[in-house]
Structure formats: structure tokens, C-alpha cells
Amino acid sequence: MHSSLPIKTGFSLQALNTFGINVKARSYLAVRSADDLLAVHADRQLAAMPKLVLGGGSNVLFTGDFPGLVLHMCLKGKTLSGEDENRVVVTAAAGEDWHAFVLWTLENGWGGLENLSLVPGTVGAAPVQNIGAYGTELKDCFLALQAFDFHNGEIRDIGREDCRFGYRDSVFRQEKGRYAILNVTFALPKQWTPNLSYPELANMLSVTNNPVLSPRDVARAIVTIRQRKLPDPAVIGNVGSFFKNPTVSRVAYDALKRRCPQMPGYLQPDGSYRIAAGWLIDQCGWKGKTSGNAGVYETQALVLVNRGNASGEEIVRLSQAIQQDVNTRFGLWLEPEPVFV
Secondary structure, three states, rough: OOOOOOEEEEEEEHHHHHOOOOEEHHHHOOOOOOOHHHHHOOOOOHOOOEEEEOOOOOOOEEEOEEEEEEEEEEEOOEEEEEOOOEEEEEEOOOOEEHHHHHHHHHHHOOOHHHHHHOOOOOOOOOOOOOOOOOOOEEHHHHHEEEEEEEEEEEEEEEHHHOOOEEEEEEEEHOOOOOEEEEEEEEEEEOOOOOOOHHHHHHHHHHHOOOOOOHHHHHHHHHHHHHHHHOOOOOOOOEEEEEEEEEEEEEEHHHHHHHHOOOOOOOOOOOOOEOOOOOOOHOOOOOOOOOEEEEEEOOOOEEEEEEOOOOHHHHHHHHHHHHHHHHHHOOOOOOOOOOEEO
């Protein structure tokens, strides 16, 4: 083994995944620089091991011990890396906490990321599933990133096109294990306008009767809404939304709407409709239910929780039962958001 790397063996990952699943990694490395990854790549034994790149552990479900090397991205730093008359350009290292980074941009007076306030996880993990909330996606302000490519041991600059961003998707999710994101760069507009496309957010902010909204006002409202709806992973294990909202054609949406007039759907730019998965799960009677040590959160059916000492397998079984029920009743298949490991 590479003597200069502080690799730990039989390392517990319970504190490093927000579900709080008690599993171990065969080998573990806290990555603090790109040099650490170069050293892993240069070591024949380490290079041959299966690898898992881990950020905040808020989008992963461990179903057992990991038989390879967990690379925990702990790189730190954030900086204003450029600006012109229209925008500021900021770069943050992969190990920075996402919400803390958003707060830092707001403290500096830069809007653009406020709708993504309080999304759990790290900056480096954010592009992997193109995080999105309240009408905004990461790709909206994304400029570029640097990533280590395990295929050839090189550090690559990757622009927006090559990231292939989709709904909770990207090239980094499609090509699992190929890249470790080192830092991410965002372009934030100087001419800021609030994105209030989400009705609950618009309602909350209209109540304030504040004619001049700031990005921080929007962020505060988002934090209030999220804290009301979603459990704190420090208190009850969860990964936020467990399922993606299914996307259907206009024809399919109209047919479903005739059967279920109450069903919430959101028109997408391409003419398709996105249906609220939480509503579908709630209609099947799952909200607040418990199955073994796993359960469905009381105030938001989209959130599965670890009620105690749940195994990853218990959470998988619960998610499969929900998928079957929704499919039987609505003819829709819910896709999980977290990566199963």
C-alpha cells in the first residue's frame, strides 16, 4: 500500500451518511488535495480497488459494507475567481458544505443560488445529481468544474455541455466511479431577479408585503419551508426526497388528470408534465407508516426515514413496496433519487 496515504481499514461510515446506516468501508481515505487522488491512481493495489467517491453522504443508501476504497472528499476553500459587468464568478472546493457556501454567496451580496438553500450535502456532490429545489437547478448558475478522471489519472476541466445535466442527473451519475469532482465554479448574475415560480414560496413572500426582495429574503423563506417539511438528518436519518417526480407526456397527464382531478402536475419547458411523487405516495396511504425500523415521514411522504437502527435493506424493501403500490394504482414507476451502494 502507498505508505504516504493515511488509509484506514474497516472504517465505519455511519457518521458519513445522513441515513445513519451502520456499515463499514474496507478502506477509507479522507481526500484533502488532488495529489491524494494522483497517489491513489499511481498505487497498483489501490488503483485496482472498487472506489466510491463520498461527499456529505446525503444522496447514498448503503445496503451493506463497501468492499473497496471510499474516497471522502474533504477539500476546502471558496473564492471570488472573477467578475465582469454582468456577473461574478465564484469557485468552491468539493468538500465545502453546500448550504454554508450558499450563505457565503448571500453574505457577499451575490444572488442566484438562494433557492437551493439548505439542500444537504457538499459542493462537489451537487453537480452529480444536478440538485434542484423550488424552481431552480444547479445547472442554472453552473459554469464549469474540475474533476479527477480515474480512467487516465488526469485532472479535467469540464464545461456545462459535457456535464450532460438532466433532471437529478449528469454524466457523473451515468459514469459512476469515473470522476472525483475537485471544485465547482458558478456564474452569479449582478442583475438579480427572484425566482418565485414555486407557489408556496410566492405565497410566503407575498405575505411579507416587501416590495423590494433581496436574495437573502428568498433564502430565509426557503429555509423556513424546508425546516417545516423535512426532518433534520442530525435528528432522524434521511436523504431528503427519496424519489424523483415522474415525468409524463401531455396525453398521459390528461388521462391521469381525468381520473384524479386533484393530482398536482407541473408543466415543463418541453411540454411534458412532472407529477408530485409525494402526492402519489400519500394517495396510496403511506404517509407516516412504519415498516420494521424504516418509515415514511409524517409531514412529507416523499421522505423515507431511519426510525432507529434500520439497515439499508429495510429501507430498500420499504421503497420497493411503495413503488409497487404507486405503479398498481397510477401506472407510474417511481425512480429513487439516492444511489444504492
